[in-house]
Each structure stands twice: as structure tokens, then as C-alpha cells.
Amino acid sequence: MKTLIPSVLLIAAALATSGCSRIKASQGYLIDETLFTSILPGVDNRESVSRTLGRPTFAAQFDTGSWYYVSRLTGQYAFIAPKTLEQQILIINFDADGNVSKVERRGMEKIANINPVNDITPTLGRNEGFFEELFGNIGAVGAAGGPLGGQPTGRDGPR
Secondary structure, eight states, rough: TTTTHHHHHHHHHHHHHHHHHHEEEEEOOOHHHHHHTOOOOTOOOOOHHHHHOSSSSSOOOSSEEEEEEEEEEEEEEETTOOOEEEEEEEEEEEOOBBBBBEEEEGGGGGOOOOOOTOOOOOOSSSOOOOHHHHHTTTTTTTTTSSSSHHHHOSSOOOO
């Protein structure tokens, strides 16, 4: 009986901590190193890059000069926000004729940490407390539907 209790506790602890394992997820383009290194400036063009790597994750918005292939590996524990573990951005730049002019790779240095202002969006208006919100409509409820005892105003005039 004495050896049963520690083994039961060990099994219970193992089950409890198994829920705390990190969940990994891959997002975006799955990079094939062989295909990426086969793209050469001055040799390839838009069509050959599209056939080799497929459609880009996104393209430059204001010119047709760059294609971006983004790959990200994230990890997350149970209810905690996911963190980026690895990131790669493959950038293919094209010249005016559509030929590859430059091929580059970027990584984790391009991740920006955006911190909202205390999770509160400043707005215009009144800042009322609990009791003002609760009792603020007393006297307004059941009143006539508008100025002058409910008579419509505006361009239509009285009816």
C-alpha cells in the first residue's frame, strides 16, 4: 500500500504537467533551402521565381519590385499568448524588366513589439462612474419623444 501511494502521486503529477507542454505551430511559407538558393539575380525572372517558389506571401504595395515569402514558428503554453521562436523572410527584388535583381534573407530582427497603451483606447465623451451610469437616465425614461412634447421638428414641420 505504501508503494502504491507514491506511484499514484507520480502518475497524477505527470498527467497534470503534460498539459503545460509547449504547442508549436508553423505559419506561412515552408522554406525549401534548395529551391531558395537556386534563385539567382540576373538569371531568373518573375515567372521562373513563381514556378520555383510559388506565389509570394505578399508583394510590395507601391511598386512591383519585391516579393516576400514569410515563415514563422511560434510556441505557446496553454493560455499564454504565443511567442515567435523563429522567423525567416525571403525577399526577392525585381528590376523594371521583371528580372531578379537581388535575393536576401532576414530573420528575427524584423519583429516589432507593439505595446498598446494600457489596453485602453482613449475616446472623447464623458467619464461617468458606476452610479452615474446606473441612475443617469432617471427622469429621461418615459418622457415624451422629443422637444415640444413629442412634436416633430425639422424640415418636415408638424404633421
